[in-house]
Amino acid sequence: MCGRFTLIAEMDYIAELFEVVGAMNISDDYSLPAVQMPARFNIAPSQPVLIIKNQIDVVQKLKNTANMQLAQWGFIADWMKQPPRSLIINARSETALVKPMFRGAIEQNRCIIPASGWYEWKTIRGVKQPFYMSRDMSKTNNSLLAFAGVHSRFMAADGSEIDTIAIMTKPAVGMLKQVHGRMPCLLPQDNFKHWLDGWNVRGRNALELIDDAEVENLKIHAVTRDVGNSRIDRDYFIDEIELEETVIKKPEPKAQLSLF
DNA sequence: CCAGACGTTGTT
DNA sequence: GTCTGG
DNA sequence: CCAGACGTTGTT
DNA sequence: GTCTGG
Numbered sequence: 563m564c565g566r567f568t569l570i571a572e573m574d575y576i577a578e579l580f581e582v583v584g585a586m587n588i589s590d591d592y593s594l595p596a597v598q599m600p601a602r603f604n605i606a607p608s609q610p611v612l613i614i615k616n617q618i619d620v621v622q623k624l625k626n627t628a629n630m631q632l633a634q635w636g637f638i639a640d641w642m643k644q645p646p647r648s649l650i651i652n653a654r655s656e657t658a659l660v661k662p663m664f665r666g667a668i669e670q671n672r673c674i675i676p677a678s679g680w681y682e683w684k685t686i687r688g689v690k691q692p693f694y695m696s697r698d699m700s701k702t703n704n705s706l707l708a709f710a711g712v713h714s715r716f717m718a719a720d721g722s723e724i725d726t727i728a729i730m731t732k733p734a735v736g737m738l739k740q741v742h743g744r745m746p747c748l749l750p751q752d753n754f755k756h757w758l759d760g761w762n763v764r765g766r767n768a769l770e771l772i773d774d775a776e777v778e779n780l781k782i783h784a785v786t787r788d789v790g791n792s793r794i795d796r797d798y799f800i801d802e803i804e805l806e807e808t809v810i811k812k813p814e815p816k817a818q819l820s821l822f
Numbered sequence: 823c824c825a826g827a828c829g830t831t832g833t834t
Numbered sequence: 835g836t837c838t839g840g
Numbered sequence: 841c842c843a844g845a846c847g848t849t850g851t852t
Numbered sequence: 853g854t855c856t857g858g
Binding site: 563564565566567606607649651652681682683690692789790791792793 | 841842843844
Protein backbone atom coordinates (compact mmCIF):
# COMPACT_ATOMS: atom_id res chain seq x y z
CA MET A 563 0.00 0.00 0.00
CA CYS A 564 1.23 3.42 0.56
CA GLY A 565 1.64 4.71 4.08
CA ARG A 566 4.74 6.87 3.82
CA PHE A 567 6.29 8.79 0.92
CA THR A 568 8.63 11.57 -0.14
CA LEU A 569 8.40 14.80 -2.10
CA ILE A 570 11.82 16.21 -2.80
CA ALA A 571 11.32 18.29 -5.95
CA GLU A 572 11.38 22.08 -6.11
CA MET A 573 7.91 23.59 -6.10
CA ASP A 574 8.61 25.22 -9.45
CA TYR A 575 9.41 21.83 -10.94
CA ILE A 576 6.21 20.34 -9.55
CA ALA A 577 4.16 23.24 -10.86
CA GLU A 578 5.72 22.75 -14.27
CA LEU A 579 4.63 19.11 -14.37
CA PHE A 580 1.06 20.15 -13.60
CA GLU A 581 0.89 23.03 -16.05
CA VAL A 582 -0.86 20.55 -18.34
CA VAL A 583 -3.91 20.85 -16.11
CA GLY A 584 -3.54 24.56 -15.53
CA ALA A 585 -2.03 24.29 -12.07
CA MET A 586 0.14 27.31 -11.59
CA ASN A 587 0.77 27.49 -7.86
CA ILE A 588 -0.01 31.15 -7.65
CA SER A 589 -2.25 32.96 -5.24
CA ASP A 590 -5.45 34.69 -6.34
CA ASP A 591 -3.69 38.01 -6.76
CA TYR A 592 -0.97 36.38 -8.88
CA SER A 593 1.77 37.87 -6.70
CA LEU A 594 3.04 34.92 -4.72
CA PRO A 595 3.37 31.17 -4.90
CA ALA A 596 0.18 29.80 -3.37
CA VAL A 597 1.92 26.93 -1.65
CA GLN A 598 5.43 26.44 -0.38
CA MET A 599 6.77 23.19 0.96
CA PRO A 600 10.28 22.14 1.88
CA ALA A 601 11.77 18.89 0.60
CA ARG A 602 10.15 16.07 2.55
CA PHE A 603 11.81 12.67 3.04
CA ASN A 604 9.26 11.23 5.44
CA ILE A 605 5.67 12.28 4.79
CA ALA A 606 3.43 10.41 7.22
CA PRO A 607 -0.33 10.03 7.73
CA SER A 608 -1.99 12.99 9.47
CA GLN A 609 0.52 15.42 8.00
CA PRO A 610 -0.16 18.09 5.38
CA VAL A 611 0.50 16.89 1.84
CA LEU A 612 0.68 18.76 -1.43
CA ILE A 613 -2.23 17.99 -3.75
CA ILE A 614 -3.53 19.11 -7.10
CA LYS A 615 -7.28 19.32 -7.45
CA ASN A 616 -9.76 21.21 -9.53
CA GLN A 617 -11.23 24.37 -8.14
CA ILE A 618 -15.00 24.32 -8.06
CA ASP A 619 -15.97 27.31 -5.99
CA VAL A 620 -13.58 30.10 -6.92
CA VAL A 621 -13.86 32.93 -9.39
CA GLN A 622 -15.24 31.96 -12.77
CA LYS A 623 -11.98 32.23 -14.68
CA LEU A 624 -10.47 29.48 -12.56
CA LYS A 625 -13.55 27.27 -12.45
CA ASN A 626 -12.67 23.64 -13.00
CA THR A 627 -9.00 24.36 -13.51
CA ALA A 628 -6.46 22.76 -11.26
CA ASN A 629 -4.49 24.34 -8.50
CA MET A 630 -1.98 23.25 -5.92
CA GLN A 631 -2.80 23.28 -2.26
CA LEU A 632 -2.17 21.45 1.00
CA ALA A 633 -4.49 18.86 2.51
CA GLN A 634 -4.40 16.59 5.52
CA TRP A 635 -3.55 12.95 4.85
CA GLY A 636 -6.45 11.10 6.45
CA PHE A 637 -9.77 11.07 4.62
CA ILE A 638 -12.91 12.30 6.39
CA ALA A 639 -16.07 12.08 4.29
CA ASP A 640 -18.00 15.33 4.05
CA TRP A 641 -21.09 13.84 5.73
CA MET A 642 -19.21 12.67 8.82
CA LYS A 643 -19.93 14.50 12.03
CA GLN A 644 -16.73 13.33 13.67
CA PRO A 645 -13.45 12.11 12.22
CA PRO A 646 -13.26 8.31 12.18
CA ARG A 647 -11.45 6.84 15.15
CA SER A 648 -8.53 5.73 13.01
CA LEU A 649 -7.01 7.50 10.04
CA ILE A 650 -8.23 6.50 6.60
CA ILE A 651 -5.08 6.92 4.57
CA ASN A 652 -5.87 4.68 1.59
CA ALA A 653 -8.87 3.87 -0.59
CA ARG A 654 -9.02 0.57 -2.46
CA SER A 655 -9.49 1.25 -6.15
CA GLU A 656 -11.23 -2.12 -6.56
CA THR A 657 -14.13 -1.10 -4.32
CA ALA A 658 -14.13 2.70 -4.05
CA LEU A 659 -17.05 3.08 -6.48
CA VAL A 660 -19.44 1.26 -4.17
CA LYS A 661 -18.15 2.11 -0.69
CA PRO A 662 -20.27 4.72 1.11
CA MET A 663 -17.09 6.31 2.40
CA PHE A 664 -15.55 6.94 -1.01
CA ARG A 665 -18.37 6.78 -3.55
CA GLY A 666 -18.96 10.52 -3.63
CA ALA A 667 -15.31 11.45 -3.76
CA ILE A 668 -14.34 8.99 -6.49
CA GLU A 669 -17.08 10.47 -8.68
CA GLN A 670 -16.58 14.16 -8.00
CA ASN A 671 -13.56 14.88 -5.83
CA ARG A 672 -10.49 13.24 -7.29
CA CYS A 673 -7.06 14.70 -6.72
CA ILE A 674 -3.42 14.00 -7.49
CA ILE A 675 -0.65 13.69 -4.93
CA PRO A 676 2.81 14.34 -6.40
CA ALA A 677 5.57 12.20 -4.91
CA SER A 678 9.23 11.49 -5.49
CA GLY A 679 8.93 7.98 -4.10
CA TRP A 680 7.34 5.88 -1.39
CA TYR A 681 8.31 3.45 1.34
CA GLU A 682 7.10 -0.06 2.06
CA TRP A 683 8.04 -2.25 5.00
CA LYS A 684 8.68 -5.97 4.72
CA THR A 685 9.25 -8.14 7.75
CA ILE A 686 12.33 -10.25 7.14
CA ARG A 687 13.27 -12.71 9.89
CA GLY A 688 11.61 -10.55 12.49
CA VAL A 689 13.09 -7.29 11.23
CA LYS A 690 10.76 -4.68 9.78
CA GLN A 691 12.90 -3.55 6.88
CA PRO A 692 11.85 -0.45 4.91
CA PHE A 693 12.35 -0.22 1.15
CA TYR A 694 12.20 2.85 -1.03
CA MET A 695 10.51 2.91 -4.41
CA SER A 696 11.37 5.73 -6.80
CA ARG A 697 12.00 6.43 -10.43
CA ASP A 698 15.16 5.04 -11.97
CA MET A 699 16.58 8.17 -13.54
CA SER A 700 18.49 6.12 -16.08
CA LYS A 701 15.13 5.14 -17.56
CA THR A 702 13.22 8.43 -17.40
CA ASN A 703 13.90 12.13 -17.27
CA ASN A 704 11.07 13.04 -14.91
CA SER A 705 11.63 12.22 -11.26
CA LEU A 706 8.06 12.79 -10.10
CA LEU A 707 5.30 10.27 -9.59
CA ALA A 708 1.60 11.13 -9.47
CA PHE A 709 -0.53 9.20 -6.97
CA ALA A 710 -4.27 9.04 -7.63
CA GLY A 711 -6.25 10.29 -4.64
CA VAL A 712 -9.65 11.27 -3.38
CA HIS A 713 -10.39 14.49 -1.58
CA SER A 714 -13.00 15.64 0.92
CA ARG A 715 -13.66 18.92 2.63
CA PHE A 716 -14.64 18.14 6.20
CA MET A 717 -16.44 20.58 8.46
CA ALA A 718 -15.73 19.98 12.12
CA ALA A 719 -18.31 20.51 14.84
CA ASP A 720 -16.89 23.95 15.57
CA GLY A 721 -17.43 25.01 11.96
CA SER A 722 -13.80 24.89 10.92
CA GLU A 723 -13.07 23.25 7.57
CA ILE A 724 -10.17 21.06 6.57
CA ASP A 725 -9.32 19.44 3.27
CA THR A 726 -8.51 15.76 3.62
CA ILE A 727 -7.28 13.08 1.24
CA ALA A 728 -6.71 9.36 0.86
CA ILE A 729 -4.30 7.75 -1.59
CA MET A 730 -5.85 5.10 -3.84
CA THR A 731 -4.28 1.65 -3.88
CA LYS A 732 -4.32 -1.47 -6.07
CA PRO A 733 -2.65 -4.87 -6.09
CA ALA A 734 1.09 -4.55 -6.63
CA VAL A 735 2.43 -5.39 -10.08
CA GLY A 736 5.79 -6.51 -11.39
CA MET A 737 8.84 -6.21 -9.20
CA LEU A 738 6.87 -4.34 -6.55
CA LYS A 739 5.30 -7.63 -5.49
CA GLN A 740 8.66 -8.70 -4.06
CA VAL A 741 8.29 -6.10 -1.35
CA HIS A 742 4.59 -5.65 -0.79
CA GLY A 743 1.22 -6.83 -2.01
CA ARG A 744 -0.26 -3.43 -2.72
CA MET A 745 0.85 -0.19 -4.31
CA PRO A 746 -0.40 3.35 -4.84
CA CYS A 747 -2.38 3.97 -8.03
CA LEU A 748 -0.17 5.85 -10.49
CA LEU A 749 -1.28 8.29 -13.15
CA PRO A 750 0.62 9.16 -16.34
CA GLN A 751 0.81 12.85 -17.14
CA ASP A 752 -1.44 12.43 -20.16
CA ASN A 753 -4.25 11.34 -17.84
CA PHE A 754 -4.00 14.11 -15.23
CA LYS A 755 -6.65 16.27 -16.83
CA HIS A 756 -9.31 13.56 -17.08
CA TRP A 757 -8.57 12.26 -13.60
CA LEU A 758 -9.22 15.69 -12.12
CA ASP A 759 -12.34 16.38 -14.19
CA GLY A 760 -15.16 15.43 -11.88
CA TRP A 761 -17.68 17.19 -14.09
CA ASN A 762 -17.19 15.21 -17.27
CA VAL A 763 -15.47 11.97 -16.25
CA ARG A 764 -17.36 9.41 -14.22
CA GLY A 765 -15.64 7.44 -11.50
CA ARG A 766 -15.60 4.16 -13.39
CA ASN A 767 -13.92 5.83 -16.35
CA ALA A 768 -11.51 7.67 -14.09
CA LEU A 769 -10.29 4.38 -12.65
CA GLU A 770 -9.29 3.26 -16.14
CA LEU A 771 -6.81 6.15 -16.22
CA ILE A 772 -4.65 4.40 -13.63
CA ASP A 773 -1.64 2.99 -15.45
CA ASP A 774 0.96 0.39 -14.48
CA ALA A 775 3.43 1.21 -17.22
CA GLU A 776 5.41 3.44 -14.91
CA VAL A 777 6.36 0.49 -12.71
CA GLU A 778 8.90 -0.53 -15.35
CA ASN A 779 10.78 2.70 -14.65
CA LEU A 780 10.97 2.26 -10.89
CA LYS A 781 13.84 1.06 -8.76
CA ILE A 782 13.67 -0.45 -5.29
CA HIS A 783 16.30 -0.35 -2.59
CA ALA A 784 16.55 -0.97 1.14
CA VAL A 785 16.88 2.08 3.37
CA THR A 786 17.59 2.84 7.01
CA ARG A 787 15.07 1.76 9.60
CA ASP A 788 15.28 5.30 10.98
CA VAL A 789 12.57 6.24 8.51
CA GLY A 790 10.09 4.36 10.68
CA ASN A 791 10.03 7.27 13.13
CA SER A 792 7.68 9.76 11.53
CA ARG A 793 8.90 12.52 13.83
CA ILE A 794 12.21 12.56 12.01
CA ASP A 795 12.78 13.79 8.45
CA ARG A 796 16.33 13.48 7.08
CA ASP A 797 17.72 13.30 3.59
CA TYR A 798 19.67 10.09 4.24
CA PHE A 799 16.37 8.20 4.62
CA ILE A 800 16.31 7.59 0.88
CA ASP A 801 19.92 6.41 0.64
CA GLU A 802 20.47 2.81 -0.37
CA ILE A 803 21.85 0.48 2.29
CA GLU A 804 23.14 -3.06 2.09
CA LEU A 805 20.30 -5.33 3.08
CA GLU A 806 22.57 -8.02 4.59
CA GLU A 807 23.86 -5.76 7.32
CA THR A 808 20.51 -4.93 8.84
CA VAL A 809 19.02 -8.37 8.47
CA ILE A 810 21.97 -10.53 9.46
CA LYS A 811 22.75 -8.57 12.60
CA LYS A 812 19.51 -9.70 14.16
CA PRO A 813 19.57 -13.23 15.56
CA GLU A 814 17.43 -15.79 13.87
CA PRO A 815 14.15 -16.01 15.74
CA LYS A 816 13.59 -19.22 17.67
CA ALA A 817 12.34 -21.87 15.33
CA GLN A 818 8.69 -22.65 15.73
CA LEU A 819 8.50 -25.88 17.71
CA SER A 820 5.84 -28.24 16.64
CA LEU A 821 3.56 -29.18 19.48
CA PHE A 822 3.06 -32.63 18.01
C1' DC B 823 -38.88 1.84 12.46
C1' DC B 824 -34.15 3.46 14.67
C1' DA B 825 -29.17 2.89 15.72
C1' DG B 826 -24.85 2.50 14.18
C1' DA B 827 -21.49 1.99 10.81
C1' DC B 828 -19.24 3.92 7.09
C1' DG B 829 -11.84 2.15 6.07
C1' DT B 830 -7.23 -0.01 5.17
C1' DT B 831 -3.38 -2.69 6.24
C1' DG B 832 -1.18 -7.01 7.77
C1' DT B 833 -0.94 -11.75 9.90
C1' DT B 834 7.13 -14.89 10.72
C1' DG C 835 -2.65 -5.94 22.88
C1' DT C 836 -4.31 -1.45 21.46
C1' DC C 837 -4.47 3.32 20.95
C1' DT C 838 -2.45 7.93 19.72
C1' DG C 839 0.58 11.00 17.35
C1' DG C 840 3.23 12.19 13.46
C1' DC D 841 2.69 3.42 7.62
C1' DC D 842 5.62 2.98 12.28
C1' DA D 843 6.93 4.35 17.06
C1' DG D 844 5.82 4.94 21.48
C1' DA D 845 2.83 5.07 25.17
C1' DC D 846 0.00 2.59 28.10
C1' DG D 847 -0.79 5.39 35.38
C1' DT D 848 -1.49 7.65 39.86
C1' DT D 849 -0.37 10.55 43.59
C1' DG D 850 0.76 15.02 45.22
C1' DT D 851 3.77 18.55 44.27
C1' DT D 852 7.34 24.78 45.28
C1' DG E 853 -25.63 10.83 3.20
C1' DT E 854 -26.82 5.88 2.83
C1' DC E 855 -26.73 1.21 4.04
C1' DT E 856 -27.11 -2.79 7.30
C1' DG E 857 -28.71 -5.16 11.28
C1' DG E 858 -32.05 -5.88 14.66
